[in-house]
Amino acid sequence: MMGLLLTLFSPIIGGFIYGVERVVKARMQSRQGPPVLQPFYDFVKLMQKRPMMVHSFHASMGIMYFISTWFAMAVLMMGNDLLIAIFFHVISVLALTIGAFSVRSSYSIMGAMRELMHVVSYEPVVILLAVSLYLVTGSFDIAKILTSDITPIFSLPLVFISFLGVMPMLLHKSPFDIAEAHQEIVGGPDIEYSGPFYEAVYTARWIEYVYVYFIVFLFGGSNYFLGTFLVVFSFIFINAVDNSTARLDYKKMLKFAWFILIPLSMLNIFFVVVGAN
Amino acid sequence: MEALIVLSIVLPLILGAIIVFAKNDILTSLLTWMMLPVMSILAFMIYAADLPIYVDTPHVLHWIITLFDFGLLAYFLYLGAKRKSMLVSVLSLVQFILLVTVIWVLPESSTANIYVDKLTAMMYLLVAIVGVPIAIYSIKYMDFDEKDKHLFVGLVVAFLGVMNFAVSANNIEWFFAVFETTTLFSVIFIGFRGDKEAVDNSTLALWMNQIGGVAILLALLIMIKDFGVYHFTDLLIIDKETMSMAAFGFLSLAALIKGAQLPFHKWLLGAMVAPTPVSAILHSATMVKIAPFLLLRISPIIEGTLLAKLLILTTGFVFVAAAIFALTQDNLKRILAYSTISLLGLMMLAASVGTPTAVAVSIMLIIFHGFAKGFLFIEAGVLEKVFKIKYLQEMNMLLEKAPLTLLFIFFAFLNMTFIPFGVFVGKWLMIEEASGLLSQGSSVLLIALVAIGGVFLSVLYMKVLGVTIKHHRFTDIQVQKQPKTFLFVAIWFYLWLLALTIFIAPFAGDFVAQISNSLTGETTPIHADGLSLVVGESTLYFWQILGALLLLAFIHIAPLKFKFKNVDQMHPYNCGEVYTRQAGTYDFLFLKKYEGIANMIAITLFMLVVVLGGQLL
Amino acid sequence: MNDLRAKSPWITHYNTGGCNGCDIEILAALGPKFDIERFGMLNRGNPKQSDILLVTGPVTLRCRDVLRRVWLEMPEPKVVVAMGSCTHGGGVFRHLYHTENGIDGIVPVDVWIPGCTPRIEAIIDGLIEGVEIWKNKTKEKEYMVGHSEKLLEKIGVLND
Ligand code: SF4
Numbered sequence A: 001m002m003g004l005l006l007t008l009f010s011p012i013i014g015g016f017i018y019g020v021e022r023v024v025k026a027r028m029q030s031r032q033g034p035p036v037l038q039p040f041y042d043f044v045k046l047m048q049k050r051p052m053m054v055h056s057f058h059a060s061m062g063i064m065y066f067i068s069t070w071f072a073m074a075v076l077m078m079g080n081d082l083l084i085a086i087f088f089h090v091i092s093v094l095a096l097t098i099g100a101f102s103v104r105s106s107y108s109i110m111g112a113m114r115e116l117m118h119v120v121s122y123e124p125v126v127i128l129l130a131v132s133l134y135l136v137t138g139s140f141d142i143a144k145i146l147t148s149d150i151t152p153i154f155s156l157p158l159v160f161i162s163f164l165g166v167m168p169m170l171l172h173k174s175p176f177d178i179a180e181a182h183q184e185i186v187g188g189p190d191i192e193y194s195g196p197f198y199e200a201v202y203t204a205r206w207i208e209y210v211y212v213y214f215i216v217f218l219f220g221g222s223n224y225f226l227g228t229f230l231v232v233f234s235f236i237f238i239n240a241v242d243n244s245t246a247r248l249d250y251k252k253m254l255k256f257a258w259f260i261l262i263p264l265s266m267l268n269i270f271f272v273v274v275g276a277n
Numbered sequence B: 001m002e003a004l005i006v007l008s009i010v011l012p013l014i015l016g017a018i019i020v021f022a023k024n025d026i027l028t029s030l031l032t033w034m035m036l037p038v039m040s041i042l043a044f045m046i047y048a049a050d051l052p053i054y055v056d057t058p059h060v061l062h063w064i065i066t067l068f069d070f071g072l073l074a075y076f077l078y079l080g081a082k083r084k085s086m087l088v089s090v091l092s093l094v095q096f097i098l099l100v101t102v103i104w105v106l107p108e109s110s111t112a113n114i115y116v117d118k119l120t121a122m123m124y125l126l127v128a129i130v131g132v133p134i135a136i137y138s139i140k141y142m143d144f145d146e147k148d149k150h151l152f153v154g155l156v157v158a159f160l161g162v163m164n165f166a167v168s169a170n171n172i173e174w175f176f177a178v179f180e181t182t183t184l185f186s187v188i189f190i191g192f193r194g195d196k197e198a199v200d201n202s203t204l205a206l207w208m209n210q211i212g213g214v215a216i217l218l219a220l221l222i223m224i225k226d227f228g229v230y231h232f233t234d235l236l237i238i239d240k241e242t243m244s245m246a247a248f249g250f251l252s253l254a255a256l257i258k259g260a261q262l263p264f265h266k267w268l269l270g271a272m273v274a275p276t277p278v279s280a281i282l283h284s285a286t287m288v289k290i291a292p293f294l295l296l297r298i299s300p301i302i303e304g305t306l307l308a309k310l311l312i313l314t315t316g317f318v319f320v321a322a323a324i325f326a327l328t329q330d331n332l333k334r335i336l337a338y339s340t341i342s343l344l345g346l347m348m349l350a351a352s353v354g355t356p357t358a359v360a361v362s363i364m365l366i367i368f369h370g371f372a373k374g375f376l377f378i379e380a381g382v383l384e385k386v387f388k389i390k391y392l393q394e395m396n397m398l399l400e401k402a403p404l405t406l407l408f409i410f411f412a413f414l415n416m417t418f419i420p421f422g423v424f425v426g427k428w429l430m431i432e433e434a435s436g437l438l439s440q441g442s443s444v445l446l447i448a449l450v451a452i453g454g455v456f457l458s459v460l461y462m463k464v465l466g467v468t469i470k471h472h473r474f475t476d477i478q479v480q481k482q483p484k485t486f487l488f489v490a491i492w493f494y495l496w497l498l499a500l501t502i503f504i505a506p507f508a509g510d511f512v513a514q515i516s517n518s519l520t521g522e523t524t525p526i527h528a529d530g531l532s533l534v535v536g537e538s539t540l541y542f543w544q545i546l547g548a549l550l551l552l553a554f555i556h557i558a559p560l561k562f563k564f565k566n567v568d569q570m571h572p573y574n575c576g577e578v579y580t581r582q583a584g585t586y587d588f589l590f591l592k593k594y595e596g597i598a599n600m601i602a603i604t605l606f607m608l609v610v611v612l613g614g615q616l617l
Numbered sequence C: 001m002n003d004l005r006a007k008s009p010w011i012t013h014y015n016t017g018g019c020n021g022c023d024i025e026i027l028a029a030l031g032p033k034f035d036i037e038r039f040g041m042l043n044r045g046n047p048k049q050s051d052i053l054l055v056t057g058p059v060t061l062r063c064r065d066v067l068r069r070v071w072l073e074m075p076e077p078k079v080v081v082a083m084g085s086c087t088h089g090g091g092v093f094r095h096l097y098h099t100e101n102g103i104d105g106i107v108p109v110d111v112w113i114p115g116c117t118p119r120i121e122a123i124i125d126g127l128i129e130g131v132e133i134w135k136n137k138t139k140e141k142e143y144m145v146g147h148s149e150k151l152l153e154k155i156g157v158l159n160d
Helices: A002-028 A038-045 A056-078 A082-101 A106-137 A142-147 A157-171 A195-218 A224-245 A250-276 B002-022 B025-048 B060-080 B086-107 B118-141 B149-168 B173-189 B194-225 B232-236 B246-258 B266-273 B276-285 B287-302 B306-328 B330-355 B356-386 B403-417 B422-438 B446-470 B484-502 B504-520 B544-559 B590-612 C022-030 C060-075 C121-136 C149-154
Strands: B053-055 B114-116 B528-529 B530-534 B538-540 C011-017 C052-056 C080-083 C111-113
Touching: A002 A038, A002 A056, A002 A195, A002 A224, A002 B276, A038 A142, A038 A195, A056 A082, A056 A195, A056 B538, A056 B544, A082 A106, A082 A142, A082 A195, A082 B246, A082 B422, A082 B446, A082 B538, A082 B544, A106 A142, A106 A157, A106 A195, A106 A250, A106 B422, A106 B446, A142 A195, A142 B086, A157 A195, A157 A224, A195 A224, A250 B446, A250 C111, B002 B025, B002 B053, B002 B149, B025 B118, B025 B149, B060 B086, B060 B194, B086 B194, B086 B232, B114 B118, B114 B149, B114 B403, B118 B149, B118 B276, B118 B287, B118 B484, B118 B504, B149 B173, B149 B276, B149 B287, B173 B194, B173 B246, B173 B266, B173 B276, B194 B246, B194 B266, B232 B287, B232 B528, B232 C052, B246 B287, B246 B306, B246 B330, B246 B590, B276 B287, B276 B330, B287 B306, B287 B330, B287 B356, B306 B330, B306 B446, B306 B590, B330 B356, B330 B422, B330 B446, B356 B403, B356 B484, B356 B504, B403 B422, B403 B446, B403 B484, B403 B544, B422 B446, B422 B484, B422 B504, B422 B530, B422 B538, B446 B590, B484 B544, B504 B528, B504 B530, B504 B544, B530 B544, C011 C022, C011 C060, C022 C052, C022 C121, C052 C060, C052 C121, C080 C121
Parallel strands: C011 C052, C052 C080, C080 C111
Antiparallel strands: B053 B114, B528 B530, B530 B538
């Protein structure tokens, strides 16, 4: 029941997170920033624009991105297997990239290609995260992870750190906002969407916030207080990093993910396995 | 039942011979089309029968096959001399000597030489449902400016019989004979067009596969020396504890070569110079599938040994490396070949892990990869013949040129990696199984390899799909006419894949799990709960399967059918400039320079498999 | 609803060949001191997702069609804010061989911000004025100055 409610309201929660994030970011830059409800104003605004599209397939892919992200959210909340929820996320990436590839715009295609580099970078770490959660709690089942006696963060500090490393890639934050790269390729995959169609993409991004922060929450195990603390910590951490770093290129991102984050996760898994025996 | 088994081996051979010698268009079509129901029914009846079945064969057959072996080796020797290839000649001679030795020391055995269990019956089904349509397809394919149509179709049909024989051989000496026969067929197929490149590549395929033959003969010798038996079923009942692994080291070496694992992948890549149905048939139901089949046969023996661990390492490495190198390729057929190599790695990895779930994974992958790859190669052939497209770069705007073909390619690619399709389920189960092994404290590397390789494959497929759909414009789409045969085969595969995916839970939970049960002798923790798939503690709910299927169905049909009404169209953003821009995609060419290193690592791993895994030291 | 909408105007800024003085002032408006994100304004740099087209410069001949295309790509309701003397008939660039003498004959302008350079307060004032106008506009399609099939053909949007 809780899961159903969370899924249904995830766009609203995500929008709220995004609003807070914009304020926090502004305050970090000693600006005043927009009101907290700003994302919803944007939502209303985009709703009232004249619909315009490049072609039907492209526009429909924007909407599919939204639907499949929401569906992935539903699977995360109501299904029982974390791995499956992670693989569902790939479907939404497929919708986004295929849509972005389908238009004759160099920015869009470049963005789609970079989006794929994002996938190569973060996906192994996320899968290893699921595996390591299984390792310490004995189940892929999200409900079981959330009720297990063991608090995963204490056995998996390195996995948590490497997940902090991939969060900017998942959420398109600096220094790894390579796919969006607003000043460089004008938003990458999102560029050709406008009006209500952009609205779908924009909202899908909010759902991704909930998706990612929920995975962080899992690290708290049955200790919900700790989980919330971790979410808040990672939220502030990600924004601080976002504000204080410049964008890197995709090769640096790949190297960072492959030669630092994956070995870090593996090391943690190795220690857990050795410790258990 | 014995008669049916013999029939499903002999019938394709006879029909193939008739097709080759009759050289009659109508007869060719008639016989090949007839194969589809006949072979399917035969395979179903065998599968439904009380398995396993031992078929006793007359003693003369043994001598005929031995004679055939010598004939084959003589032919290879002749080929080596004709093509001035030292390697082929030397390997033929080595095999000759080894074969003579084997026959010299071969003890009498009363075990039946043909053994059909559920795995074999499953392979029969695969050959009938995937292989025969490809033969049908090749009839039409060869009408497009190719020579020797009847010879080709006849060979393809006969090859299915050889494949059926290969999976039912119990006697390893016979297995060697069919192994070499498949090599012979692949040599003929690859060199079919007769130009220089084709001949060179077929020679390459010949000597590489001959190494596999040598390995089997060595395994046979060691087996006879160590245990005095040379039948798969006899080997399975020997006490595992005291067994020496040398013979199995060599057998798995043969499997690795047949499965085109790095660094022996060149022969499979070379196969793309042949007419496309060859690639379709080699990659989907036959030839390379012998590799995981062989490992599945010996997996109860090698489970948990050092050999299995080294095999896991080798195949896992290939799984990742081949997926990475696939990203650097530009030719569609080469991309498909690399992804086959990669997935074969995963199949063999699962087979060598050997737990019931892993075996089930291997079987799932064999089946679904067979369907999807056959489908993809068929569409690659259509692109080549009807639309004259071979390279990825030419596939831009495929939506306007060949919308229907794009639809099929899209679907097949989705099948290769996305939830809820079969290959995905295999991958998912493998990760779960590997995590399970992890908590028992082994194979940390296994999980990394399985997790990483799959990601590369997903990215590869998304990239290829993106390129095919790139640069689409406003223009209306006109569905082009295709030959009816091509359409039939494509729809055949499409519907099978769709049906298998919707009913994936009963399929995996009943069909595959049963095979895995019979192979490992343990209960596989996979079962169907209605239409939801339950694996151990995790469940893939039917609403998830259906939801993913609907999402993906919409995504892949949308380019063709979906239209927004009353929405204005606007040109894409181009900084306001008038001239159009073309954007390429990353080709990852910088990765090519690591191919040498990867080959070196693979060779080292091969050595380790044979030397350490086979306990030769 | 329109009031809610008014809280989220997104800006595309396009310099049609001015001296960059105006552009630097716009950047200053984004900074901590003036912070136009208070009003929900974002500099998107992407016409497809923007509501306010903020134009500076005298519109050189080279930029003319680009300006038209950028304007066309913006979905309605949209407003154009012309900033700086350049846009008002050319400013210091008036009557040069390569300029159009301002934006007037190209796209319909809603708000003019005078000054060379306008003060930041003036920019914010102008943008707020633009938002007021924008609030009352509808989805209805707008047309360029001198809109015709021929013009569309010329700037290459018909067969793209
Ligand atoms: S109005 Fe003045 S400051 Fe602004 S661009 Fe023109 S010349 Fe430069």
